[in-house]
Amino acid sequence: MAIVEVFIPSVISNSKEKARIKVDAKDVKELLFLLEKDGIVERNRLFDDSGKIKKFLNLYVNGKRQNDLEIQLNDGDEVSILPSVAGG
Amino acid sequence: MIIGLRCRECKKEFSPSIRYVCDDCFGALDVIYDYDSIHLTKNLLANRENNMWRYKELLPVEPQDSLYSFHSGWTPLIKASKLAKALGLNNLYIKNDSVNPTFSFKDRPAALGVAAALNFGLEAVGCASTGNLAAATAAYAARAGLPCYVVIPSSIEQSKISQAQAYGATIIAVEGTYDDSNRLAAQAGEYYNIGMVNINLRPYYVEGSKTLAFEVAEQLGWDVPDTIVVPTASGAMLNAICRGFEELMEIGFVRNTPATIVAAQASGCNPISRAYKEGKDVIMPIQQPDTIAKSLAIGDPGDGIYVLRRLRNNGLAEDADDDEIIEGCRLLAQTEGIFTEPAGGVAIAVLKKLVEQGKIGKDDKIVCYITGNGLKAPDVLQSILPRPIVVKPELKALSSILLGG
Ligand SMILES: Cc1ncc(COP(=O)(O)O)c(C=O)c1O
Ligand SMILES: [Zn+2]
Numbered sequence: 001m002a003i004v005e006v007f008i009p010s011v012i013s014n015s016k017e018k019a020r021i022k023v024d025a026k027d028v029k030e031l032l033f034l035l036e037k038d039g040i041v042e043r044n045r046l047f048d049d050s051g052k053i054k055k056f057l058n059l060y061v062n063g064k065r066q067n068d069l070e071i072q073l074n075d076g077d078e079v080s081i082l083p084s085v086a087g088g
Numbered sequence: 089m090i091i092g093l094r095c096r097e098c099k100k101e102f103s104p105s106i107r108y109v110c111d112d113c114f115g116a117l118d119v120i121y122d123y124d125s126i127h128l129t130k131n132l133l134a135n136r137e138n139n140m141w142r143y144k145e146l147l148p149v150e151p152q153d154s155l156y157s158f159h160s161g162w163t164p165l166i167k168a169s170k171l172a173k174a175l176g177l178n179n180l181y182i183k184n185d186s187v188n189p190t191f192s193f194k195d196r197p198a199a200l201g202v203a204a205a206l207n208f209g210l211e212a213v214g215c216a217s218t219g220n221l222a223a224a225t226a227a228y229a230a231r232a233g234l235p236c237y238v239v240i241p242s243s244i245e246q247s248k249i250s251q252a253q254a255y256g257a258t259i260i261a262v263e264g265t266y267d268d269s270n271r272l273a274a275q276a277g278e279y280y281n282i283g284m285v286n287i288n289l290r291p292y293y294v295e296g297s298k299t300l301a302f303e304v305a306e307q308l309g310w311d312v313p314d315t316i317v318v319p320t321a322s323g324a325m326l327n328a329i330c331r332g333f334e335e336l337m338e339i340g341f342v343r344n345t346p347a348t349i350v351a352a353q354a355s356g357c358n359p360i361s362r363a364y365k366e367g368k369d370v371i372m373p374i375q376q377p378d379t380i381a382k383s384l385a386i387g388d389p390g391d392g393i394y395v396l397r398r399l400r401n402n403g404l405a406e407d408a409d410d411d412e413i414i415e416g417c418r419l420l421a422q423t424e425g426i427f428t429e430p431a432g433g434v435a436i437a438v439l440k441k442l443v444e445q446g447k448i449g450k451d452d453k454i455v456c457y458i459t460g461n462g463l464k465a466p467d468v469l470q471s472i473l474p475r476p477i478v479v480k481p482e483l484k485a486l487s488s489i490l491l492g493g
Contacts, residue, residue: 009278011111018278056097056114063268083109085274085287085390 001026002073006035007080012057013041028059029069031079046081058084089126090148093117093291096394104148106208106283108290116390117291119148123338130310130341138162140196140299146335147299148292149203154231160195161299163187165307165455170423171436175443179453181313182420183304186428190224190251191461192383193325196296198224201285202232204292210283214238214257216273217286218266218321218383219248220460225285226257237282239273241266244382245465265377267388286324297325301332304455305342312342314452317439319431319459320351320360320405321384323391329457330398348448349403351395352438354379354413354430360392361405371396380410380468381430383460404447408437414472416440417462421469427462435459 001024008019019040025031035041048054052067059066060080061073073079093102097115108117128145136142140161141151163185172180188195198221205213214237215225222238229236238252242261249259260276262269270287277284285293305312312333318326326349333345353361356379359371373388389395399405408416416436421427428436435456442448462469479485 007275007279011107011109011114020279054114056109060271063264063271080271080275082271082274083114084388085108085270
């Protein structure tokens with residue numbers, strides 16, 4: 001198990017409020033499961049029908065984009081889910 | 089005149105607010121206008137001041153006095169006969185946007201972003217930047233009296249950092265790429281309630297770059313170029329310029345839009361031109377951009393897919409390597425007296441390549457957008473320029489240097 005800090009912007013969260021919370025999870029999959037269980041963000045907000053993360057969303061672990069939900073988490077990791085912002 | 093915001097993907101509409109992605113599909117939002125209620129005429133324009141705000145009916149926010157009085161935009165459109173000759177062209181113009189108040193085209197979107205921030209009552213602004221937007225946002229923030237926080241990759245040119253700092257901005261230099269900076273700025277905007285002009289104020293911000301199309305058409309006597317060449321990173325400016333021409337058609341000011349849109353990229357960061365040339369319909373991000381055109385070093389271009397669609401319809405893309413970029417800067421300076429930063433060299437180099445490849449007609453009316461000033465990256469030409477000749481202060485020392493000595 002690992003205590004990680006999660007950032008969820010308001011446009012994604014159920015409450016329409018941004019969230020910054022600590023969660024105890026061993027990998028991203030479990031983390032997302034816990035976030036749904038706690039009513040913070042629903043899975044169908046994040047994933048398309050084929051189970052892939054939505055086209056305009058990105059998931060980052062310590063600033064690195066991740067698509068692999070099995071990825072192991074370590075204590076102190078920072079996880080964020082963000083709309084792919086049109087930069088520049 | 090503005091109705092609201094609309095999702096580019098699923099078309100869901102929203103009232104004007106601080107919002108930049110759709111809450112259903114997370115697609116980008118664009119400002120929508122009620123064109124029927126716009127009563128702009130060419131005569132009305134003839135009596136307005138020469139700055140970007142003359143097109144206020146086609147912009148989403150009106151400027152506050154502190155912003156209006158900066159007189160951004162209305163930069164020269166120059167008939168570039170000597171450069172045209174060097175490239176084998178007959179009808180070439182340079183839109184010299186390097187002479188804006190903060191010396192790049194970024195004055196245009198930054199002005200709209202800061203105006204929107206003031207309208208929404210935000211108490212701080214900022215941006216993620218490859219350099220030029222940092223300085224622009226900082227200057228408009230100074231005029232508006234707002235604190236400014238800019239997030240940049242730590243590798244950008246010192247002169248751009250100094251410029252932004254001179255205007256009083258706080259610089260956050262990220263050990264990472266532009267894409268890292270952009271993500272961090274997005275989070276900072278949300279968690280610290282900062283109006284990040286190119287992120288959470290993006291729908292308003294991008295509208296500023298439409299004036300690059302309005303001005304060119306008006307300066308050509310309400311005509312439209314056959315071909316435009318646009319240095320491209322995120323693709324936001326290219327997209328906005330195209331929409332600008334489309335809007336002029338919508339309100340009946342011109343009869344067509346440019347036949348050929350050229351996206352000019354650096355070879356060391358070419359996600360759009362690579363996808364175009366490889367015939368792909370998706371953009372593969374460049375993980376580690378490596379180019380002297382640092383202002384174009386955006387590996388994961390937000391508007392890339394929309395630019396690609398436009399190019400597939402009526403456009404071209406090409407990229408230029410560091411040597412070609414430097415040569416482009418040199419050529420522009422030595423034929424037209426315009427000193428541009430590498431982004432401008434990219435535009436010239438790509439134009440040159442496409443002419444050589446026979447993809448641009450020599451009689452086309454071409455407008456090449458030069459978007460940044462050479463003084464922002466003065467060192468890049470050093471590798472090809474001779475060292476100054478050092479002499480004693482004696483006339484005889486000049487005899488071997490000056491003609492007819
Ligand atoms: C001088 C200059 N030209 C062109 C661009 C490309 O603009 P965009 O990201 O909208 O494609 C930039 C972006 O920062 C720039 O600074
Ligand atoms: Zn949508």
